[in-house]
Amino acid sequence: MLVMGIDPGLSRCGYGVVRQKGRVVEAMAAGIIRTDKREPIPRRLHEFQNELVELLDAYRPDAVAIEQVLFQVNVRTAMGVGQASGVAMAAAVGAGAEVFEYSPTQIKKAVTGWGGADKEQMGKMVQTLLGLPRPLRPADAADAVAAALCHLAHRPAASRIQAAM
Amino acid sequence: MLVMGIDPGLSRCGYGVVRQKGRVVEAMAAGIIRTDKREPIPRRLHEFQNELVELLDAYRPDAVAIEQVLFQVNVRTAMGVGQASGVAMAAAVGAGAEVFEYSPTQIKKAVTGWGGADKEQMGKMVQTLLGLPRPLRPADAADAVAAALCHLAHRPAASRIQAAM
Numbered sequence: 001m002l003v004m005g006i007d008p009g010l011s012r013c014g015y016g017v018v019r020q021k022g023r024v025v026e027a028m029a030a031g032i033i034r035t036d037k038r039e040p041i042p043r044r045l046h047e048f049q050n051e052l053v054e055l056l057d058a059y060r061p062d063a064v065a066i067e068q069v070l071f072q073v074n075v076r077t078a079m080g081v082g083q084a085s086g087v088a089m090a091a092a093v094g095a096g097a098e099v100f101e102y103s104p105t106q107i108k109k110a111v112t113g114w115g116g117a118d119k120e121q122m123g124k125m126v127q128t129l130l131g132l133p134r135p136l137r138p139a140d141a142a143d144a145v146a147a148a149l150c151h152l153a154h155r156p157a158a159s160r161i162q163a164a165m
Numbered sequence: 166m167l168v169m170g171i172d173p174g175l176s177r178c179g180y181g182v183v184r185q186k187g188r189v190v191e192a193m194a195a196g197i198i199r200t201d202k203r204e205p206i207p208r209r210l211h212e213f214q215n216e217l218v219e220l221l222d223a224y225r226p227d228a229v230a231i232e233q234v235l236f237q238v239n240v241r242t243a244m245g246v247g248q249a250s251g252v253a254m255a256a257a258v259g260a261g262a263e264v265f266e267y268s269p270t271q272i273k274k275a276v277t278g279w280g281g282a283d284k285e286q287m288g289k290m291v292q293t294l295l296g297l298p299r300p301l302r303p304a305d306a307a308d309a310v311a312a313a314l315c316h317l318a319h320r321p322a323a324s325r326i327q328a329a330m
Binding site: 041042043045046048049058069078079082084085086087089090092093094099101119 | 188206207208209211213234239243244247248249250252254255257258259266291323
């Protein structure tokens with residue numbers, strides 16, 4: 001079971017790929033897709049799409065877990081995040097993955113046991129769960145991995161039983 | 166000069182293709198892309214992307230004019246429109262078109278001369294400007310054509326001079 005987590009954003013989009021085999025979960029890749037703020041938004045969305053499609057082609061995840069966009073104070077930023085999440089969802093379906101959305105609170109709760117956890121706690125738990133020597137950097141990559149881990153924790157018991165048979 | 170106008174939306178997305186040759190503007194196509202509300206959003210975004218890419222391939226517009234997403238009362242709807250507009254922008258750049266965004270007020274002003282024009286006035290003016298026997302239906306298709314006409318009215322004088330030479 002291969003899951004790609006995505007923390008959507010137009011300036012910085014975190015991604016993380018984890019593999020679960022039996023009870024072992026390991027990190028396969030994590031990083032950031034950036035686009036140039038000086039470019040027009042349509043061009044940035046296209047560039048983001050190209051980079052994401054390349055990653056999806058390279059890893060072929062069974063599922064993609066996307067952090068849900070919440071409306072922040074800055075409406076301009078929220079719109080960019082929404083547009084990027086739309087591009088990411090369409091690309092993930094196009095690559096044959098099942099797509100799931102999780103709220104920031106769901107992700108925090110799944111990873112740390114508490115919906116109000118801060119960035120540092122999240123980073124530490126991602127590190128612990130994956131048995132990494134040090135916290136993942138940058139934080140957006142750790143957030144994306146957390147979304148993937150959240151999906152592994154949430155996917156229906158049925159599919160886990162099937163996978164074990 | 167071929168321009169595709171897009172009135173983005175996930176449930177119904179209007180599109181309209183117009184061609185300007187000298188002082189004559191004619192409609193080449195107009196319609197709606199619909200996606201099934203019962204399907205999950207990522208699947209609908211992917212389907213929307215596929216249909217739009219087909220239209221872009223068929224008409225190869227020089228420019229795509231997209232109506233800007235404004236935040237409405239219904240945040241859920243605004244997010245769907247934002248996601249669809251992101252997919253549309255990335256697809257248009259991928260098809261080699263230049264992409265431009267216009268606010269609803271800019272579009273109304275360009276087509277009727279007044280930023281507060283209502284749907285009926287807009288429909289009538291689109292009909293008149295294109296010399297159509299009756300108003301375009303549905304209204305989303307007329308709105309998309311209006312976005313394309315707005316682009317023709319706004320594009321820099323320089324490119325119009327160049328086109329005339």
